[in-house]
Amino acid sequence: MSRALHWPLRATSLLTAALVLAPAAALLLLPRPQAEGLERLLPQVSLIQSFPAAPQRPVPRLWQERLGPRAAERLWRQQRGMWWQFWGGDGDGEAFLALGRPAQAAGLPAGALTLDQLVVLAPDPLSRRQLQEQLRSASRQRRGLERRCLERLEQGQAVYWSPIGLAELTGPLAPLLQQVRQGCLSLSPNGRRLLNGLEVTGETAANTGVIGEPPAAAGPAPVPAPLPAGTLLDLAGPSLSPLLSSLLARQLIREPLAARYGLGETQLKLLMSVPFRLRLRSVPRGPFQAAMDLQLAVGRDRRPWAALLQGLRQGLLQQNLQEGPAQLTPSAPGARSQTLPAARFLRDDGAVLGGWRWQATAGGDPQLVLFLGPEPEGAPRAVPAAGKGAPLVLQLQPGGLNRIGLMPPSLPQLVRQAAQLQLSLSPSNQPLSRLTGRLRL
Numbered sequence: 001m002s003r004a005l006h007w008p009l010r011a012t013s014l015l016t017a018a019l020v021l022a023p024a025a026a027l028l029l030l031p032r033p034q035a036e037g038l039e040r041l042l043p044q045v046s047l048i049q050s051f052p053a054a055p056q057r058p059v060p061r062l063w064q065e066r067l068g069p070r071a072a073e074r075l076w077r078q079q080r081g082m083w084w085q086f087w088g089g090d091g092d093g094e095a096f097l098a099l100g101r102p103a104q105a106a107g108l109p110a111g112a113l114t115l116d117q118l119v120v121l122a123p124d125p126l127s128r129r130q131l132q133e134q135l136r137s138a139s140r141q142r143r144g145l146e147r148r149c150l151e152r153l154e155q156g157q158a159v160y161w162s163p164i165g166l167a168e169l170t171g172p173l174a175p176l177l178q179q180v181r182q183g184c185l186s187l188s189p190n191g192r193r194l195l196n197g198l199e200v201t202g203e204t205a206a207n208t209g210v211i212g213e214p215p216a217a218a219g220p221a222p223v224p225a226p227l228p229a230g231t232l233l234d235l236a237g238p239s240l241s242p243l244l245s246s247l248l249a250r251q252l253i254r255e256p257l258a259a260r261y262g263l264g265e266t267q268l269k270l271l272m273s274v275p276f277r278l279r280l281r282s283v284p285r286g287p288f289q290a291a292m293d294l295q296l297a298v299g300r301d302r303r304p305w306a307a308l309l310q311g312l313r314q315g316l317l318q319q320n321l322q323e324g325p326a327q328l329t330p331s332a333p334g335a336r337s338q339t340l341p342a343a344r345f346l347r348d349d350g351a352v353l354g355g356w357r358w359q360a361t362a363g364g365d366p367q368l369v370l371f372l373g374p375e376p377e378g379a380p381r382a383v384p385a386a387g388k389g390a391p392l393v394l395q396l397q398p399g400g401l402n403r404i405g406l407m408p409p410s411l412p413q414l415v416r417q418a419a420q421l422q423l424s425l426s427p428s429n430q431p432l433s434r435l436t437g438r439l440r441l
Contacts, residue, residue, distance in 0.1 A: 036117075037115040038150055039142050041098065041115065042149070042160070043134075045088065045089060046089055046090070050082050050083070050084050050156070053083070055076060062095060063076055065123075066097040066109070075102055079100070081100045082100070083098065084099070084153065087165065088127060089162070093123060094123035094127075097120070099118070099119055100119070101118060113128065144211030144212060146209070148203065149183070149184035149202075152184050152202065157187045158185060162181075162182055163182060169408065169411055170410075171408045176244070178245070179392075180425065180435065181208065182204065182205050183204030183205060183435065184202050184204075186200065197441050198439040199437075200423075200438070201436045202436075204433050205432050205433070207431070214434075215430065227395055232280045232290060232396060233278075233279065233395070233401065234277065234396070235393070236277040236393050237276065237392035239272055239274070239276070242425075244268075248268055262314060267308045267311065270304055270308060275384055276295065277384070279376070280396075281373075283374060288374070289406075290373070291371065291376070293371040295368070295369050296368045296370070297367050299365060302366075309368075316345050321347075323343060323344070352374050352375060354370070354372040355370075356370045357375070390426070394422065398415055399418060402416045414439075420439075421437065422437050
């Protein structure tokens, strides 16, 4: 009798397992309709942001503009999932709105697009027609970076950008940001280690369509020391190459540097080969709102650097600048080398336009400091050590930069008015880079 019961029980167990596991496997292996809608949208956008449902908050203006006040109020209170705003692939025009398809379509505008389980509201009829045409040929299969970005957009508050979206956001700074041309970030409001701010984490690539594995997750990044008073921006890393390679690839940039200032291919390679720290400082008085200095850990062999500086000096004198006496009295003990040559260049009215000096370091080789505007006072922060895996670390005071007109106006107001922003790009020498940071509001 026991054997007779054994087989039915086993069959029942197998059947039960199949009924439970098969749907679960299907959910894991097959994309949900809402995810399919996002997958079709992604190739057509320059920038897309995801937001969790927050029916207790006021209805956003974008919802009211795309849905009308009454429908916006009703659907906003009913929402339970994510919603998205995005801009078209050319980066022009106003934002689209995408949300999960409501159970009852009554009240939706006549021009609403249905995309799997998404409803997409365009800013105008022309934008809607263009998107419809693009979606007819859209591929659904996203891999690598794009697939992981889709998951971030579906699961929480996140942002994804394409090269066009990055250019629209950052304006004239875009050529300096080629290392992060495509990517996405997840935003965690009021993170565990941060009060009154956001923690961000994501990945980026210098090229589009990268299908490699995600960068290895690192431990929690240490909270950097606050920027010194008067410092608006501090950028440090193992090499200037990620920032300047794309810019210096342009003949329009290279030729004047070589012809006017003696900075040819050899000199530019030298500049981009060493660890650096770049600072932007506020200037409370005088003809300049801000000054910049670039600190370079040039190593022991200073001969090629002496030749570079001599060529630069001749070029500046040929531009009718006046060479003034170098300030030999350091503002802090040991801050300035007394034996290596320094230079200062002046306008006709005596205002300092820039120059260079050699910075003494405790127990190490002197470092070269190039500056534009007034000469920096005191000893600056140390230049990070070189290394392939060393990160590129940015700290800035967006609010201070915004007050003097140095923040791109197309960046979100939340970012432009923030008190501090810290980002770390690591490693910067791989196809995919991990991006982490904090935004203090």
